Amino acid sequence: MADTADLKMSLAGQGTLVGSAVTAPASGACLADVAGIRITARVVAGLTVAAGERILILRRGSVYWVIASLGAAPAVPPTPPTEEPDPPSDPGDTAPAPKPTVTTGSLVCHPVATSTWRDGHWRTDDGSSTSMDTYQGRYGGSGYGRMSGFAFYGSKPRSLSGATITKATVRLRRLTAGDYSRRSPTLRLVSQSARPGGFPTLNETTTGPALGVSGHVSPSEATFTLPTSWGQAMADGSRGGLGMVISSDSPYMRLAGRSSWSAAWTLTLYWRRSS
Template sequence: MADWADTRVSLAGQGALVGVAMTASAAGACLANVAGIQVTARVVTGISIAAGNSILVLRRGSVYWAIATLGPAPAVPPSLPSTGQDTGSTPPPPSDPAPTPKPTVTTGTLVCPPIATSTWRDGSWRTDIGSSTSADTFQGRYGGSGFGRNSGFAFYGSKPRSIAGATVTKATVRLRRLTSGDYGQRSPTLRLVTQSTRPAGFPTLNESTTGPVLGVVYQVSPWETTFTIPTSWGQAMVDGTRGGLAINISSDDPYIRLAGRGSWSAAWTLTLYWRRSS
């Protein structure tokens, strides 16, 4: 039979609702409290309802149907179906291995001022141009001079090896051209040197590359630069197989003078950019 209780509060469109049986089911119906509204609910055949049961109520048109009783929550969570094995001693099934942790990458910059700048000429280190460990560095022979060719050197000691094991990603050197020879733009020839400290005799020269194009300071620009040398050269210094840089040619020209550390504090400063994985 129709129940007009919902004319006060509409439950239309609410779907299945949970109510409380106010009476036991009898003659296929019971009284129930649904959302604060007392309704007469028809009971689905086969369901027995006692007063106080929580019931699942479904509305169809103006008729309420008690379609199930709701039991209490289980006291113990359900267990997995038995496999006939002692799960207490059976190891868990294998899973995919954890991914390999990504390596930690450290990067840095190492600044290496030269421990000595010197020029070699006629079988010895020049002392007529200042201290033999902070002198300017010359390349070639001055036109008409009776002296031999010059070769200039910068030595870096042990500091590059302080990051041994690192990978060099870039290497630069600071250079400034001073007055000597003509004022036109000229390029020195850079050489990689085996020794890291100044030897008594002529150092061992190795790889070569063309240096920067420079004019004379305050006369022809540019006269100063931060020049990128081959990355492999920086790596060789870190690895300890090389230790210095030089300007050297097998002919007289171009005659070039580059500042040593006594003339310019930044002269021949080597900067190594590096990374390391761990």
């Protein structure tokens, strides 16, 4: 067996060494293998070393000292530490949400009925009660009562439910009745979409276009722009018709109904939808 003197050249200058105990300590020393070289090393008092354990050895001059036990050598190589994944690269600004698709259009609604109310009932003496001309007020000196004319639009405007109404217009033509001067009907928005048995429910009001009598004073015809809210109410279904109603006898005037003019009281709704 080689003694420590034989190792002075081979392990000199190595400093602290890690070896493997070949034997348990006896008389304060044990055999150890260091880098394939077997040496005799003294064991620090009180240190317990078992054969096969890894030990920490300190060289002082020509003497090797076991200064610590590192435990048994692992039976299998330790599992290498799991590498943390690289953080995701900064994608920069996210793409903006796609713009909504906007669809626009117009819906032409011809009235399903044009009618005139007088003296508690719908007039039938001047044509059908659902296609006759529409009157406002009372002819001077007449023994009949005041008249109110109406146009009803059925269910067609409600086909735009959910759309935004951007504009609403109505076609009107004045016919002979009363004086020839330009007069304006007082327009009303009514609840009913079909002619009721009684007088319609009146709601919002606006002043219509100033019209003269056809063939005498111009203009006698107009495409009149209604309040946009009126068109929206028609599309939403809370309103269903238009009327010309005043609380006095004058101005007395007559506007064409379905039987006199095919475009009479035609309502056009301009709309927009987003999706």
